Amino acid sequence: MEHSFGSEKRGAERIKILLFLIFFLILLFPNLYSKEQKEADKIKIITSVFPLQEFAEAVAGERGEVSLLLPPGAEIHTWQPRASDIIRLSSANVFIYVGAALEPWLHDMMKSVKNPEIRILEASQGLSLLGKNHDQPKHKEKKNAEEHNHKHSVIDPHVWLDFKNDQIIVDRIKALLSELVPEDRPFFKRNALIYQKKLQKLDQKYQEGLRNCSQSTFILGGHAAFGYLARRYGLNQIALYGLNPDSKPTPRKLAEIVDLAKEHQIKVIYFEDYFSDDLAKVMAKEVGAETMVLNAGANISKEQLKSGNTFLEIMEKNLENLRHGLNCR
Ligand SMILES: [Zn+2]
Numbered sequence: 354m355e356h357s358f359g360s361e362k363r364g365a366e367r368i369k370i371l372l373f374l375i376f377f378l379i380l381l382f383p384n385l386y387s388k389e390q391k392e393a394d395k396i397k398i399i400t401s402v403f404p405l406q407e408f409a410e411a412v413a414g415e416r417g418e419v420s421l422l423l424p425p426g427a428e429i430h431t432w433q434p435r436a437s438d439i440i441r442l443s444s445a446n447v448f449i450y451v452g453a454a455l456e457p458w459l460h461d462m463m464k465s466v467k468n469p470e471i472r473i474l475e476a477s478q479g480l481s482l483l484g485k486n487h488d489q490p491k492h493k494e495k496k497n498a499e500e501h502n503h504k505h506s507v508i509d510p511h512v513w514l515d516f517k518n519d520q521i522i523v524d525r526i527k528a529l530l531s532e533l534v535p536e537d538r539p540f541f542k543r544n545a546l547i548y549q550k551k552l553q554k555l556d557q558k559y560q561e562g563l564r565n566c567s568q569s570t571f572i573l574g575g576h577a578a579f580g581y582l583a584r585r586y587g588l589n590q591i592a593l594y595g596l597n598p599d600s601k602p603t604p605r606k607l608a609e610i611v612d613l614a615k616e617h618q619i620k621v622i623y624f625e626d627y628f629s630d631d632l633a634k635v636m637a638k639e640v641g642a643e644t645m646v647l648n649a650g651a652n653i654s655k656e657q658l659k660s661g662n663t664f665l666e667i668m669e670k671n672l673e674n675l676r677h678g679l680n681c682r
Contacts, residue, residue, distance in 0.1 A: 396533060399442060401450040401459075402429055402651045404513040405476055405522070407664040409449060411548035412526045412541055416534065422448075425655040428627055429455060430576075430597050434462045442466045447529065452477040455510030474529055476512065476522045483509035483580045484596075509596055511649060515581035516556040516668075520549045555668055559586055562672050566681035570617045571647075572610060574633025575625035578649035588679075593632060598625075607632065614640040621678030623647035626654070645674040 395418040400406040403421060410419045422441070423432055442448060443466050450456050452475035463473075484507050512518045527545040531538040563586045570589040573579065577592035593602045593610055614622065619642050624633035626648045637644045650667045657667075675681075 396447060396530060397445045398447040398449065399445045400448075401456050402513070403653050404519065404650055404664045405449045405451065408519065408523050408548065409447075409526055412523060412544050413530055414540065414544050416537055416540065417530070421652070423652055425653060425658050426627060427652055428598070429651045431599055432458070434458055438462070439465045442471065443468045445471055446533065447472045447474065449474045449476060449526065451475075451510055451512060453482055453508045453510035453512065472529060472533065474525060476525070477510065480512050480518050480521060482512065483584060509577070509580045511578045511581055511596075511651075513581075513664075514579055514649060515585050516552045516559070517585065518581065520552050523549055523552070551665055555665055556585075558669070559672055562676050563588070563679065563681060566676070566679040568617065568619070568679040570613075570619070571621075571623060571675065571678060572614050572617075572619050572636070573623045573625075573647060574630065574636055574644070575623070575628045575647075578625070578651075579647065588675075593636075598628060602632070607636065611636055611639045614642065619678075620680070621645050621674070623674070623678065625649065627652070645678060647671055647674060 394416075396413055396416060398409045398413060398417050398419040399422050400409055400419065401422050406419055406421045409417060413419060420441075422434070422438055423429060439462060442462075445468065448471055450459060450473070455477075513522070523545050527541045530541045534541075559582075569587065570591060571579075571583075573590065573592040573594075575592065576594035576598035577590060577596050579590050579592075580596075582588070583590040591610060591613055593606065594600060613619075614636065619640055622633045622637040622640065622642050622644050624630040624644055624646060626646055630644055633644050636642075648667050648671060650664050653662055653667070
């Protein structure tokens with residue numbers, strides 16, 4: 354009797370300790386659990402170009418894990434997706450791309466991506482696109498091969514170089530993320546507003562900075578990426594290459610632009626960061642001008658990535674260089 358009472362007492366003691374331990378674990382566990390869960394719950398977002406990455410990061414904040422599809426420094430017009438990109442996209446929640454024929458590889462790539470859950474956002478959709486209302490040829494049967502080639506790149510895909518467009522894109526990213534994680538709607542809304550204010554400020558800086566200039570024409574030794582910027586601030590873009598940088602300019606085109614540069618008394622020939630500045634230098638020498646960078650910001654180099662360069666900073670630098678070349682007060 355006594356013996357059994359003693360073991361009962363010891364048993365009760367053990368249960369007490371066990372209950373205490375469980376209680377303690379419950380206290381600890383939710384924190385550990387939710388921390389791990391938060392990492393796993395992050396919205397995996399992949400974007401095609403650098404500006405879209407920055408916009409998505411700004412809106413998603415700590416709730417997102419945003420990465421760029423292209424490796425640093427790769428050229429968006431000529432890049433080709435690799436098998437590893439298809440695998441990355443297969444586990445992403447969101448893919449954001451520009452559209453307007455900027456990513457010609459997109460259609461084929463998405464056919465290989467096995468991810469029915471992925472949400473896809475075409476950033477240029479619904480924006481007022483440049484070159485959209487180009488005259489359609491009236492006599493289709495007479496259209497020759499050369500005309501046909503022109504048709505392919507008739508829409509300007511560089512929509513992010515209009516900061517008003519960027520504000521709309523940020524809105525659409527906010528809407529998509531809010532749909533995915535409704536409980537974080539206020540967080541996304543606040544983040545979007547903060548970034549949109551920065552874009553508004555940048556736009557104002559451009560408006561003011563380019564108001565009093567003795568020139569309005571700028572000449573690019575690269576491709577015609579700045580059409581939207583030119584439209585927004587009343588400038589005139591003349592580019593050596595077309596909308597796509599892979600079509601080589603003819604010597605005649607080069608001579609034509611040199612003549613135009615002389616005529617407009619151009620003092621700066623711009624070139625792009627990821628592009629050889631050879632032709633820009635040739636033209637500059639011919640014209641008696643200097644060369645400066647104008648960066649479309651579609652992608653950034655490894656060095657720029659390391660030094661934490663932002664899209665907004667790249668655009669500020671462009672403004673500085675434009676103000677110098679256009680003789681602005
Ligand atoms: Zn481009």
